[in-house]
Amino acid sequence: MKVSLKWLSEYVEVPSNLKAFCDRLDLTGTGVEAVETLGATFEHVVTAQVLAKEPHPDSDHMWVCTVDVGACNLDEEGNPQPITVVCGAQNFEAGDHIVTALPGAELPGGVKIKKSKLRGVASCGMNCSARELGLSSDHSGIMILPEDAPVGVPYAEYAQLTDMVLDLEITPNRPDCLSMVGMAREVGAMYRIPYRNPLNSMAEKMQPVREGRAIDSTVSITIPEPDRCPRYTVRIIRGVKVGPSPDWLVERLASIGQRSVNNVVDVTNYILFLFGQPLHSFDLAKVRNAHGYANIMVRAAEEGEHLETLDGVDRVLTPDMTVIATPDAGPIALAGVMGGAATEVDEGTTEILLEAATFCPGRTSRTSRNLGLFSESSMRYERGVDDHGIDVRSAAACALIVEVAGGEVVYAITNNEGLVDAWPKKTEPKQLQFRISRFCQMMGANIPRAIVVEILKRLGCAVEDNEGDRLQVVAPTFRPDLEREIDLYEEVLRLWGMDRIPATLPGGRGRFGTRTAAALANDIVVATLRASGLNDTMTYSFADPADMERLGMTFEAGVLPVELINPLNSAQSVMRQSIIPGLLRSVAYNQARGVSDVQLFEMGTVFSTAEGRKKPKERQKVAGVLAGSLQRAGWNTAPVQLDFFDAKGVVENLVRELALFKVRFAPLSSEEAPFLQPGRAASIVAGGTALGWVGEIHPRACEAFEAKGPVAAFELDLGALQKSRNAARPYVDVPSFPPIEIDQAFVVDEDVTAERMGQVIKSAGGKLLESVQLFDVFRDEEKVGPGKKSMAFKLVFRSPERTLTSDEVEKAVAKLQTKVQGATGAEVRG
Structure with missing residues (x-):
């Protein structure tokens, strides 16, 4: 959620030290994702005055304007010099004060301003309309400023658009913070200062007009299933005039990245961000029937029903979705997600039916994700909107609509507020206790009782303090996360400051702890990978259901992903089946920012x-x-691209440090591992236990995750590593006798692997053969034959008891050659 500090400061005193404020928010659980300076987008956009307006010599609708931009344009002597701007607007005259974008300005939508010629006349800028500045949808002409507006001042400074905007990460359990008032309450509790709630003063402005037909005789509400909609209210405003919003309202919405639509819609958005209460405005004339009556029903959608939403898409509905409907028109809105196009408020609307309600969070979330339709309203409804206070927030919205769009609120026979209210399922406040002694004991700090009471009250809790050990606390209904006593402990602790809790060691007699074998093995794995040049990282356990398909990784029949009941978004709706997709995204993220060497x-x-x-x-x-690469380019060295053998080397380091025996790297075919490059993929087996795989990611998979290949990778089962691990490697004494090294080459068929040759040679070499190492592979049809290759091995013979003689080694080599020839069909190459 974006929070304008300029807006927030109207309700609570915002600390002047921005960094300390952001750090404090992080410590209390509200993450600051980014800090944006608003007004930077209006660089090179200044206030100006039209000095002269002449017809364009080659156009019947364009004007050649001489525009004074003050010191923003100087002549050779450093004096202010007017510029020439060709303009097609018709709503201005010489002497008017306007807004001009100079060359170098970049307007919303990516429009870049530069010097150009329009039908032969040079133009050094652009006179701007409100829509071109992204401030509203008004494009009827350029913006005309007041006569006393200064000339040559940055427009962001003149309009006081400069603002600091925080992009906050609000956790799903804190729907109350998805509003300016909620954040003001939070900041007030953090710094123990008062905050001002504008709700009461706004609602007091609404006085229903007791003339004409009452709302009770115009509208009715039916809710067959209260679980879908605990509360639904409507009000009617007649005589409105839909049009552009006033500047202050446009500015407020622009500060948090919202574009102005019209005065009525802007008010509903304003109330949404101010109080966290989603609203929807229907054109009453499009909702009521031929008899002038609107029978609103909040019901389940019928299988196969259709609704064209405000984005112009025809949606096919299912019974799991909740709709707002009428008996005549059928569905007119998707409850909690988006309204229908057929009842949209437009320039011809004169009567508004204003909805303020709360809907089932789970159903709203599923509807939003199943349709791929996300909105600011659905984000709040799926986290929970408080059903208490809806009537007051609705009244405030009506008062504001009357202020900016005119009209009058229709009265009700049954009450003085002009409200039709269906409230079949009322949320009851939670009654909790708070034991001071238990809290201090659990937290490990003696937090004063007065501070505990003050913090709880500032959070909106009602506290009955009887001077005993127990406080009786009533949690506010806008805090659905406060369900147990321990939840209150957490709130007090995070606002008092977890960093203020002194660090202590747990007490105990005659007890000592030790690491488990699995934990020790994990420590070895981490240390070895770090020593191999890799950096440890952490990616999300939530995954996109399409990740495995993008990667090309398949699983045995019957293995399914774990789906989340209430996911945060559609791209994190299942639990991951592999760590590799998350790591590939990390590779792509780093590469996109100029970091080409990534080892994670x-x-x-x-x-x-x-x-x-x-x-x-x-x-x-x-x-x-x-x-x-693991190394940077130097004056005398070139970087070496990491490949399959580097990843295999990392795995071999693990094998060595974990003391795994009888480890084999078996080739994987394209059918077995379609996500890996053919010929550069292997499974890893220790004895009879499968450990995992190593290889180079297939280019198609890299492309799917926007990573630049080649990318070598491995994935190992920690349980299998722990199971196969040995406590220690066998001790081998330092050799006392010299070795004898023999180079031996064999010509074999192309399909004979080095692994096979190594196994046969070791078996045939007997006890005197200490080691075997492949050091050359040679192919030449003339010298070794078609379909053949020569493989050269370094053989090291040694006896732990004596110095070997030439005769012993020659006999051992001859015996080895015979056995290798018989087992593999190899020929000894001279």
């Missing part, structure tokens, strides 16, 4: 399930990616 690893959980399984299956894995 992550230890984490992957999830899967199967048909009929009650609980998901969780497995601990470690995965890594290597892209770019």
Whole structure:
């Protein structure tokens, strides 16, 4: 959520030290994602005055204007010099004060201003309308400023548009903070200062007019299933004039990235961001029937029903979705998500039916995600909108609509507020207790009782303080997350300051702790990967359901992803089945920002399930990616691109440090691992236990995740590593006798692997053969034959008991050659 500090400061005193304020927000659980300076987009946009207006010599509708921009344009002697601007607007005269964009300005929508010629006349800027500045939809002409407006002043400074805007990460359990008033309350509680709620003063301005037909005889509300809609209210405003919004309202919405639509819609958006109360305005004439009556029904959608939403898309509905409907017109809005195009407020609207309601969070969330339709309203409804106070917030909206669009609120026979209210399911406040002694004991700090009471009251809780150990607390209904006593503890602690809790060691007698074998193995894995040049990272456990398809990774039949019931968004609606997609996104993110050398690893959980399984299956894995080079280019060295063998080397380091025996790297085919490059992929097996795989990610998979290849990767099962790990490697004494090294080459068929040759040679070499190393592979049809290759090995012979003789080694080599020839069909190459 974006919060304008200029707007926020109207309700609470905002600290002057912005960095300290942001740090404090982070410490109390509200993450600051970014800080934006508003007004920077109006660079090179200044206030100006038209000195002369002459017809264009080659156009019947354009004007050649001499525009004074003050000191923003100087002549060679440094004196202010007017500029020439060709303009097609008709609503200005010489002497008018206007807004002009100079060359170098970039307007909303990516419009860049530069010197140009329009039908042969040079133009050094552009006279701007409100829409061209992104301030409203008004494009009837250029903006005319008051006569006393200064000349040559940056427009952002003149209009006081300069503002600091915080982009805040509001956690799903804090719907109350998705509003300016909610954030003002939060800041007031953080700094123990008062805040001002503008609600009462706004609502007091609304006085229903007791003339004409009452709202009770015009509108009725029916809610067959209260679980779908706990409360639904409507008001009617007649005699409105839909048009552009006043500047102050446009400025308020622009400060948080919202574009002005018209005065009525802008008011509903203003109330949404001010109080966190979504509203929807219907054109009453399009809602009521032939008898002038509007029978509003909040019901389940029928299978196959259609609704064209405000974005112009025809939506096919299902019974899981909730709609606002009438008996004659059918669905007219998707409850909590978006209104229908057929009842939209437009320039011809004179009577408005204003909806203020609250809907089931779960159904709103599913509807929004199933249709891929997200809005500011749905984001708040799916987190929970308080059903208490809806009537007052609705009254405030009506008062504001009357102020900016004229008209009058229709009265009600049954009450003095002009409200039709259906409230079948009322949320009752939670009655909680707060034990001071238990709180201090659990927190490890003696927080004064008075501060505890003050913090709870500033958060909106009602506190009955009887001077005993227990406080009786009534949690406000706008805080659905305060359900238990421990929730109150958390609130007091985070606002008092968790950083103020002294660090202590847990007490105990005759007790000592030790690390488990699994924890020790994990420590070795982390240390080894870091020593291999990889950096540890953390990615989301939530994943996009299309990730596995993008990657090309398949699973055995019956293995399914774990779907979330209430996901944060459609791109995080399942639990991850592999760590690799998240790491590939990290590679792409770094590469897009100029970091080409990326080596990362992550230890984490992957999830899967199967048909009929009650609980998901969780497995601990470690995965890594290597892209770019491990070393930078020097004057005498060129960077070496990381590839399959580098990733395999990292895995071999793990194998060595974990003391794994009988480890094999078996080739993987394209059918077995379609997400890996053919010929550069291998499975890893220790004894009879599968550990995982290593290889280069297929170019198609890299492209799907916008990563630049080649990217080498591996993914290993931590449980398998822990199971196969040995406590220590066998001790080998330092050799006392010299080795004898023999280079031996064999000509074999192309399909004979180095692994196969190594196994046969080791088996045939006997006890005297200490090591075997492949050091050359040679192919030449003339010298070794078609379909053949020569593989040269370094053989090291040594005895731990004596110095070997030439005869012993020659006999051992001859025996080895015979066995290798018989097992592989190899020929000894001279």
